Amino acid sequence: MTVSAHVPVAGHPAEDVQVVGGRQRTGVLLLIVADAAFVGALVFSYFYLRGLNTSGAWITQGMHTATIWVGWLIGLIAVASAWCYRSGVNALRTGKIGGLIGGAGIALALVLLDSVVQIIQLASLPFKPDANAYASCVYTLAGANLFHLLLTAVIGVGIWNRARLGRYVATNPWQVEIVAIWWNWIAVAAIAGAVTTSFIASPNVGG
Amino acid sequence: MSAAVSDVAPQASTAPTGGGVLRRLNIVTAVWAGSALAAIGWFIAHELWQDGDHGSDQVVLVTLICWSVGFMVGIGAFNGPIGWIRGNDLAHEDELFLAGKDQGIGRYFRFTTDHKVVGIQYLIVTMVLFALGGTLAMLIRTNLISPDSQFLSAQTYNAIVGLHGLIMIIATIIMVTGPFGNFIVPIMIGARDMAFPRLNALSLWLIVAAIPVLFSAAFLGGIPTGWVGYAPLADQAPPGMDAYSIFILIFAVSSAVAGANITTTVLTMRARGMSWRRTPIFVFGTVASVGLALPAFPLFMASQILLQVDRTQGGQFYVASGGGSPWLYANLFWLMGHPEVYVILIPAIAALMELTPVFARKPLFSFNTAVIAIAGIVGLSVMVWAHHMYAAGWAPDLNGPFMLTTEMISVPTGLLFLVILGTLWRGRIWTTVPMLATYAMLWNFIIGGITGIYLSDVPADYALHGSMFVTAHFHYTLMGAGLTGAIGALAYWFPKMTGRMLNERAGYISFWLVQIGFNVTFIGMFAVGLAGQPRRVVTYAHLFAAGNLVSTLGAYCIGIGMLVLLYAIVSSWMHGPIAPANPWGAKTLEWTVPNPIPLENFEVLPVVTEDPYGYGVDEAFLTAELVSGSAPRTASTGSATATQAEVAAGSGQQVATLDREAGQL
Numbered sequence: 056m057t058v059s060a061h062v063p064v065a066g067h068p069a070e071d072v073q074v075v076g077g078r079q080r081t082g083v084l085l086l087i088v089a090d091a092a093f094v095g096a097l098v099f100s101y102f103y104l105r106g107l108n109t110s111g112a113w114i115t116q117g118m119h120t121a122t123i124w125v126g127w128l129i130g131l132i133a134v135a136s137a138w139c140y141r142s143g144v145n146a147l148r149t150g151k152i153g154g155l156i157g158g159a160g161i162a163l164a165l166v167l168l169d170s171v172v173q174i175i176q177l178a179s180l181p182f183k184p185d186a187n188a189y190a191s192c193v194y195t196l197a198g199a200n201l202f203h204l205l206l207t208a209v210i211g212v213g214i215w216n217r218a219r220l221g222r223y224v225a226t227n228p229w230q231v232e233i234v235a236i237w238w239n240w241i242a243v244a245a246i247a248g249a250v251t252t253s254f255i256a257s258p259n260v261g262g
Numbered sequence: 263m264s265a266a267v268s269d270v271a272p273q274a275s276t277a278p279t280g281g282g283v284l285r286r287l288n289i290v291t292a293v294w295a296g297s298a299l300a301a302i303g304w305f306i307a308h309e310l311w312q313d314g315d316h317g318s319d320q321v322v323l324v325t326l327i328c329w330s331v332g333f334m335v336g337i338g339a340f341n342g343p344i345g346w347i348r349g350n351d352l353a354h355e356d357e358l359f360l361a362g363k364d365q366g367i368g369r370y371f372r373f374t375t376d377h378k379v380v381g382i383q384y385l386i387v388t389m390v391l392f393a394l395g396g397t398l399a400m401l402i403r404t405n406l407i408s409p410d411s412q413f414l415s416a417q418t419y420n421a422i423v424g425l426h427g428l429i430m431i432i433a434t435i436i437m438v439t440g441p442f443g444n445f446i447v448p449i450m451i452g453a454r455d456m457a458f459p460r461l462n463a464l465s466l467w468l469i470v471a472a473i474p475v476l477f478s479a480a481f482l483g484g485i486p487t488g489w490v491g492y493a494p495l496a497d498q499a500p501p502g503m504d505a506y507s508i509f510i511l512i513f514a515v516s517s518a519v520a521g522a523n524i525t526t527t528v529l530t531m532r533a534r535g536m537s538w539r540r541t542p543i544f545v546f547g548t549v550a551s552v553g554l555a556l557p558a559f560p561l562f563m564a565s566q567i568l569l570q571v572d573r574t575q576g577g578q579f580y581v582a583s584g585g586g587s588p589w590l591y592a593n594l595f596w597l598m599g600h601p602e603v604y605v606i607l608i609p610a611i612a613a614l615m616e617l618t619p620v621f622a623r624k625p626l627f628s629f630n631t632a633v634i635a636i637a638g639i640v641g642l643s644v645m646v647w648a649h650h651m652y653a654a655g656w657a658p659d660l661n662g663p664f665m666l667t668t669e670m671i672s673v674p675t676g677l678l679f680l681v682i683l684g685t686l687w688r689g690r691i692w693t694t695v696p697m698l699a700t701y702a703m704l705w706n707f708i709i710g711g712i713t714g715i716y717l718s719d720v721p722a723d724y725a726l727h728g729s730m731f732v733t734a735h736f737h738y739t740l741m742g743a744g745l746t747g748a749i750g751a752l753a754y755w756f757p758k759m760t761g762r763m764l765n766e767r768a769g770y771i772s773f774w775l776v777q778i779g780f781n782v783t784f785i786g787m788f789a790v791g792l793a794g795q796p797r798r799v800v801t802y803a804h805l806f807a808a809g810n811l812v813s814t815l816g817a818y819c820i821g822i823g824m825l826v827l828l829y830a831i832v833s834s835w836m837h838g839p840i841a842p843a844n845p846w847g848a849k850t851l852e853w854t855v856p857n858p859i860p861l862e863n864f865e866v867l868p869v870v871t872e873d874p875y876g877y878g879v880d881e882a883f884l885t886a887e888l889v890s891g892s893a894p895r896t897a898s899t900g901s902a903t904a905t906q907a908e909v910a911a912g913s914g915q916q917v918a919t920l921d922r923e924a925g926q927l
Contacts, residue, residue, distance in 0.1 A: 096564035112585035185576030188585030
């Protein structure tokens, strides 16, 4: 393999921000693939057990199930949060750092609100995880969503604080754009959870 | 023990001033922080939940999570993210400190980001895991030396079998992509480091944090389920099962991080001119492995989270009476479990495909076929999982399709054989320890592969399922092919990683002891398995005594061979002859950097203008004539010092030098 020089070693000039940004985006997308596989496994578990209805015990007769609209509310707040964050990113692209601070701040507030709603849902479900397979699935999906939201809140605090400190400029919006990809993903995951838990009764009535 | 990485000796005059609080953090502070947080977690959980229905599991869960978090805090893994949140970006001095510049051997015990340090750390961790798992294997085989040995109690035996299995699986998963994927791949593609150096260190230290978690299982009632952790037995197992779950959770995060990092590095940081056609096959193998693991291990992680809901909250995921199903676990597990076989095998075989052209002095036979075969294995490996569940009764209508997909995977696997055989064909082979590994892999993997085809057949599997035949089969693939490939890779890249030549005599002795012992052990196991001996049993019928005695003697032979290999590695690393930069005369980029390797690998970034296997026929002849099957001898070529093979395989200028000097040689 023939080699020759093309970059002087002295000083190792910094890589182009586009190159670094593209690389970081690739890495985050791959991590999202892994996370999507995890969320997919939880959704698969829900539908698999619902379809099997082993011993006819997917849902115990007469039990109260989770209120569907709460899951959708959590999903919609996550979508609104992602939209606000995206607005902040767009503002940064046009050089309005204040827009990023505002957009990221509102997005962060919405994620925190979503986390609170999620915690309230978990605390007020009319069953415990040991009731049956349905109950176990709902708790696990809600717990995973809460983890997503809290992690996003931590990232959001970082972005908002760094934006406030002037760490981002219009010519290098890569970091905030990459976080936007994550933000969109957690909204998708929350909606996926809402869709999943909307299908309650097992089609396999015989068990 | 000297390292091949530069900056071994601390130099006060050039010591960086960065690092901040990280200067005070190392593995000792990590253990302290982990222990302290574990103690606090245990105390709180004990006070809150000990008397509950699932109290002991909850206490163990909280304690082990606290240990892991505390350990990572103590090693400094959270310093970067916290600094980022606070708006503090790393200064150049901080980055130099993180990279381990001028820290001597201490950098191996810190959250160091240099990919070469991480590669060596992975190598040590892998060797420790193999040593521990191998010791457990010796205990298992000692117990099975006769039907009535009673060397171990039944409970201890069960726990050891599970622990041995899991340790070895984890060790084999990381044995190639960990040490060589981290140390070699970035240099091989002409990069200065990995794409995400801090994530690289994170992936390593997560595994280090997880190892005590796994071993705590031995003191918490063990893992009585075997390494697969099947439900519903896992629901009922002692708290050692909680340790199993936490270990898997941490390992899954580590493998996801490592997979994203290595894949991104290869996708975005290859040297100028390194098209996919010019990318070494080992890079393909590494990316295929970590790329396959990326979506596969989260499924295993999910299965363990569901298990923990069952164990600590009374969940019903795997409890049939509560609407759950053990088949859910089996599906999630094997959706990970069979791709995982190829996560282990592909990089090991790719390493052998990488080194075979070097010692055959011929181009890799049909590079395109090798790439297509790897892609084919990756694609098919996610469509075969249910062949592990024929006998479980899950979806009998799907047995036929899964039999077909499983048998189909032998086609791309066979293509890999053809690539290696084609490369060897009419080559002038330079027989070295790495090259012997190629031969051994071909022998072992033929046996492992063909017995795998038997097992893919539904009727045959019904007869052989759960027998020692299956145990022998997967040892022939994972150990006979996978571990042999990893040892070949170690022998091949040892000079670059350590700066010293591996003791060749000890290497040969080790090779033959291990390979003879291996075949004796597992052919004996095939025999008793065919005769009907079930696996995972503490005793057996006297009918199987002879076969088990043979297997145990073979296992001792493997053990002795591995000790010789360990001696070869340690003694060579400490006192071996200094290795030239390119002792094998190989053409890939890692051999173009000097020993010790500079912190940023390349003084100037390379531009690739040729494929990595351009060993011409004349050149092969010349090299074979010069080296005549011996270890590399040093030849003086003017003012420079180089090995004969190195000169022969080098650039036109170097070959010209050789022509001038050939008469003197």
